[in-house]
Every structure is written in structure tokens, then in C-alpha cells.
Amino acid sequence: MTLYLSLGSNMGDRRALLDEAVRMIGERVGEVGAVSGYWETEPWGFVSEYPFLNAAVRVETSLSPWEVLSITQGIERELGRTQKSVGGVYHDRTIDIDLLMMGDIEMDEEAIVGGRIQRLTLPHPLMREREFVMVPLREVLV
DSSP states (O other): OEEEEEEEEOSSSHHHHHHHHHHHHHHHTOEEEEEOOOEEEOOSSSOOSSOEEEEEEEEEOOSOHHHHHHHHHHHHHHTTOOOOOBTTBOOOOSOEEEEEEETTOOEEEEEEETTEEEEEEESOTTGGGOHHHHHHHHHHOO
């Protein structure tokens, strides 16, 4: 099944963090079929002096959306992310990996992941409002 992910980083060596996230996704989620260019953008939803580097990735996977979420959140933690954005409150971060679309799956569910209740909505409900998502995504869509 084809999965599309959005990646972003605005702390540390952003390019190296995105490169490493893509490598780990390829090892743990599935075969990476395409990676967009890296786009520098201003923070969205909060004020920060640190711009983001954003990308999109197309992956072929046999995993479920919940398995992908668990793995990508593990990758975020391994790459130094210490807090998730909750309730529309955003923070600077070493890496952010969002599930955008996965095959023709449409879902809006809650489950316990990593010891806390999380919501997973596919397609991602805000992606069309975010140019930093849509511009790189257009590069990898098939």
C-alpha cells in the first residue's frame, strides 16, 4: 500500500535529521519510492526564530496505519523529539513525521499508542491548509 509522509525539522542539523528519518523509515516502515526536495519554510501555528526544513516521502508498506504511527513516533523520539504537539499548541522540534495519506484509507479513530490515547485521521485533516506539506507532497505523488 502506498503511504505518504510529511517530515519537518527546525532544530539541530535539519538536513541530517531529515536524511536519517528517511533512512529509518526505509528500514522500518517500507520501501521508500520517492523523497521530495527539502523546502525551507516559516513555522506554522506558532512563533519561532528557527525556520523549518520540510519534505514529503512516498513509501510502499504492508503495515497498518497504527503500526506506521507507532514506528514513526519511535523514530521521532530516537532523533531527539521530546514533546508532541497537543491541542493545537506547537513547539520547535528536531523532527516531525506526519501520516498524510495511506492508500484509499479514510479513518478517524482513537487508540492507545505509546501509553497514551491518540487520534489518527487519514487523510491528514490539515494537509491541504499547509503549503509546507502540499508543495513537497506534489513532488512525490503518483
